[in-house]
Amino acid sequence: xxxxxxxxxxPIGRQARNAIWPTLARQYRSNPAKASSFRLKVxxxxxxxxxxxxxxxxxxVDKTAGLEGKIIECGVFRGSxxxxxxxxxxxxxxxxxxxxxxxxxxxxxxxxxEDALSDGTLHESALKGVYSDTSYEGLQSRISALxxxxxxxxxKGFFNHTLPSLxxxxxxxxxxxxxxxxxxxACLNILYPLLIPGGYMVFDEYDLAVGAYPGAxxxxxxxxxxxxxxxxxxxEGTHTRCFIVKQ
Numbered sequence: 001x002x003x004x005x006x007x008x009x010x011p012i013g014r015q016a017r018n019a020i021w022p023t024l025a026r027q028y029r030s031n032p033a034k035a036s037s038f039r040l041k042v043x044x045x046x047x048x049x050x051x052x053x054x055x056x057x058x059x060x061v062d063k064t065a066g067l068e069g070k071i072i073e074c075g076v077f078r079g080s081x082x083x084x085x086x087x088x089x090x091x092x093x094x095x096x097x098x099x100x101x102x103x104x105x106x107x108x109x110x111x112x113x114e115d116a117l118s119d120g121t122l123h124e125s126a127l128k129g130v131y132s133d134t135s136y137e138g139l140q141s142r143i144s145a146l147x148x149x150x151x152x153x154x155x156k157g158f159f160n161h162t163l164p165s166l167x168x169x170x171x172x173x174x175x176x177x178x179x180x181x182x183x184x185x186a187c188l189n190i191l192y193p194l195l196i197p198g199g200y201m202v203f204d205e206y207d208l209a210v211g212a213y214p215g216a217x218x219x220x221x222x223x224x225x226x227x228x229x230x231x232x233x234x235x236e237g238t239h240t241r242c243f244i245v246k247q
Contacts, residue, residue: 020042021042024043025043025142027039028040028147029145032087032090033090040087043083043142044079044083044142045084045087045146046080046083046084046085046087047087051084052235053238053239054081054084055234055235055239055241056233056234056239056243057081057241058084058088059234060173060200061085061089061173062092064173064200065089065092065094067172067199068170069170069171069172070172071085071173071175072100072101072166072169072171072173072174072191073085073100073102073174073175074102074176074177074178074183075103075179076101076103076134076154077103077131077134079101081177083152085173097151099152100152100153100154100169101139101154101155102154102157102162102163103134103136105139107129107131107133108128108129108131108179108180108183109128109158109180109182109183110128111126111127111180111181111182112181112215114182114215115180115181115214115215117214118214123213125212125213126179126215159178159187160182163190163191164190166190166194167190169194171191171195171199172196172198172200173200174187174200174201174202175202176191176202176204177204177205179209179212179216180213180215180216181216181218181219184216188219188223192227195246196246197246198246199245199246200245201246203216203220203241203242203243205217206220206231206241206242207240208238229245230244
């Protein structure tokens with residue numbers, strides 16, 4: 001079979017996906033390195049083989065793999081990038097890593113005026129409850145089935161309520177995918193001091209998402225205005241993501 005055919009990702013319906021998921025999970029757990037693009041996509045594991053917008057986060061995982069500290073993601077949704085980071089670390093021969101995934105699992109909180117577009121309205125993707133179609137219990141079950149129960153910890157609740165309980169932690173990588181102004185402010189205020197020197201903080205909403213989530217960029221720019229770190233970019237075109245490296 002030619003390489004292009006071997007790498008082909010075949011569309012699959014939800015019912016078929018649910019039927020084969022347990023089998024693919026067992027196969028993945030036995031040998032993650034052998035997982036094909038098709039298998040990773042069905043299992044919901046972000047990977048560069050089929051998801052180029054994962055590039056910046058994958059690069060940050062690689063750059064920080066040798067540092068001390070944990071990895072945290074705020075805005076987990078269904079866990080694709082959270083598990084994708086775990087998968088990438090396993091491929092690098094790491095088994096002693098620790099990831100924390102934070103999400104309300106209830107969708108967005110109430111947006112503020114900072115999240116409004118230039119005409120004063122809110123984008124339909126920024127309304128309260130958006131991204132509520134997920135499940136803490138369901139994701140926890142998936143994490144266990146894939147063999148990451150000892151590596152990934154889920155924290156349920158809105159960031160301003162849950163993140164203060166993590167202030168004794170140190171992080172080498174912080175991934176913020178939280179969309180709204182208040183959510184970003186809460187994450188930045190609490191997690192920036194916990195990011196170790198040389199650690200990466202990756203922003204999912206900056207530049208590209210301003211048409212739906214203008215509050216995200218406002219929060220990031222305001223917070224970094226008096227900080228020594230400067231916004232950097234990784235990736236190309238619509239797959240670019242912004243980040244800082246802690247000084």
